Amino acid sequence: MRFTDDDLHLLGASQASVFDYVAGRFARLGFSFCSYGIRLPVPLAQPRILIQDSYPEAWMKRFDSQHYLAVDPTIAHAARSDDFVLWSPELFRDAGNMWEDANAHGLNVGWAKPSRHNGTVGMLSLSREADPLSPTEIAAHAADMAKMSEMLLVSSAPRQVATEIPESRALLSEREKEILRWTADGKTSHEIGCILSLSVATINFHINKAVAKLASVNKTQAVVKAALLGLL
Secondary structure (H helix, E strand, C coil), X not given: XXXXXXXXXXXXXXXXXXHHHHHHHHHCCCCCEEEEEEECCCCCCCCCEXXXXXXXXXXXXXXXXXXXXXXXXXXXXXXXXXXXXXXXXXXXXXXXXXXXXXXXXXXXXXXXXXXXXXXXXXXXXXXXCCCCCCHHHHHHHHHHHHHHHHHHHHHHHHHHHHHHXXXXXXXXXXXXXXXXXXXXXXXXXXXXXXXXXXCHHHHHHHHHHXXXXXXXXXXXXXXXXXXXXXXX
């Protein structure tokens, strides 16, 4: 995706400023509401999702109280695909009363575009009260929406990951990285020692150092964190 000079100045702006810019940009194109969510790379079992939005406050309270985050089909889509997704009753049919609740709060038409950057998944969603999206309108705005989704992720993901996951700033030595990579390939400490001509005690020393730096409970978690955080 190519950014213009007008876009690039946003990369140094605050996260709130970038979101306000994007929300305003699409408001002028007829989209009343905008949201942007980021799924952090770790943990894996219960992923953390951070959301900025211009939705009605009443809807967000309802969204939280009904735990719609766990059943939102657009979020499930973003986890497996970077393709655009259009809202529809069929899309939300397995999400309980989410579609009806959204409609009751003025969210009747919408679409979303996921994006990815260094293990972090982001998704820009646009919506409005009425007027279905036509193929012509989708074609007219798809490229801009894809660019803005990527812009939001590139500008905010590193800061959010650094803030929310302090171990993402860990400074692993080259030896620690090398040993973690061999560990990720299924090698034991003995096997790694043979490969690198080091003692098992030395290998374990470096593994333990990496485990501590990555705030992990064992070498398995350390390897997964390091890989997902782009440290290897």
